[in-house]
Amino acid sequence: MPQALSNLHLKVLFFGRLRELTGFSEESLEIPAGTTLADIFDRYAARFPKLASFRSSLVASRNQEFASWDTPVLDDDTISFLPPVSGG
Amino acid sequence: MLNAAENDLFALVHEPIDTAALAREIRADRDGASVTFDGFVRNESHGRRTLYLEYEAYEPMALAKMREIGQSIHEKFPIHRLTIVHRLGHLEIGETSVFIAVSAPHRRAAFDACRYAIDTLKRIVPIWKKEFFNDGAVWAEGELPPAPPSASKSAS
Numbered sequence: 601m602p603q604a605l606s607n608l609h610l611k612v613l614f615f616g617r618l619r620e621l622t623g624f625s626e627e628s629l630e631i632p633a634g635t636t637l638a639d640i641f642d643r644y645a646a647r648f649p650k651l652a653s654f655r656s657s658l659v660a661s662r663n664q665e666f667a668s669w670d671t672p673v674l675d676d677d678t679i680s681f682l683p684p685v686s687g688g
Numbered sequence: 689m690l691n692a693a694e695n696d697l698f699a700l701v702h703e704p705i706d707t708a709a710l711a712r713e714i715r716a717d718r719d720g721a722s723v724t725f726d727g728f729v730r731n732e733s734h735g736r737r738t739l740y741l742e743y744e745a746y747e748p749m750a751l752a753k754m755r756e757i758g759q760s761i762h763e764k765f766p767i768h769r770l771t772i773v774h775r776l777g778h779l780e781i782g783e784t785s786v787f788i789a790v791s792a793p794h795r796r797a798a799f800d801a802c803r804y805a806i807d808t809l810k811r812i813v814p815i816w817k818k819e820f821f822n823d824g825a826v827w828a829e830g831e832l833p834p835a836p837p838s839a840s841k842s843a844s
Contacts, residue, residue, distance in 0.1 A: 659833050660835070661814075664752050665836075666812075670838055670840060683827065685831060686831075688727050688809055
């Protein structure tokens with residue numbers, strides 16, 4: 601398998617009901633190059649099975665921008681999976 | 689465009705919002721109108737009596753999205769100044785959670801911009817509200833921001 605020399609280091613943020621579900625608001629992650637936002641969500645869904653049911657009602661973000669699930673992540677990215685917003 | 693967006697004010701605060709001061713602040717002699725929106729905490733939700741609310745935000749992203757809204761407002765409407773302030777943390781019934789004020793030479797642009805600001809904020813700004821009742825608490829049902837098109841189609 602083609603592999604970058606070093607793994608990517610990310611910060612993953614959780615808010616609202618997802619923060620409550622995981623029990624933390626922030627985690628550092630080391631993953632292989634070529635990983636997408638969907639791949640990372642799947643890792644968390646494996647760790648926290650209740651997360652999986654939220655997948656269709658979340659939007660992913662990468663570096664403070666909404667991002668499609670197939671977006672590849674890069675080193676030093678900050679990513680999050682955002683529940684429907686309810687400000688106002 | 690009457691004015692660049694750098695005179696606008698966007699903030700997330702943990703203290704009560706001084707709405708009167710903000711409404712005064714955005715006015716200038718060349719304006720002829722200002723429109724304000726004061727969103728505050730209602731005492732019920734779907735027939736249940738609300739005790740209080742808690743708001744949280746992805747703060748840097750929320751501020752960035754508020755600035756984006758300001759930018760697009762200056763492109764769409766001939767307004768002078770805009771402020772959007774959202775409060776976070778614990779809010780009691782009747783307290784202002786969001787305040788928007790827009791000044792413009794003429795009323796129509798001010799009305800339209802203010803409406804656009806609150807409608808867009810509720811759709812894309814990453815802020816979440818938890819409602820507390822006598823018998824529990826729930827995260828408010830919100831709106832899912834539109835996801836951008838697939839990454840494979842966009843240059844990166």
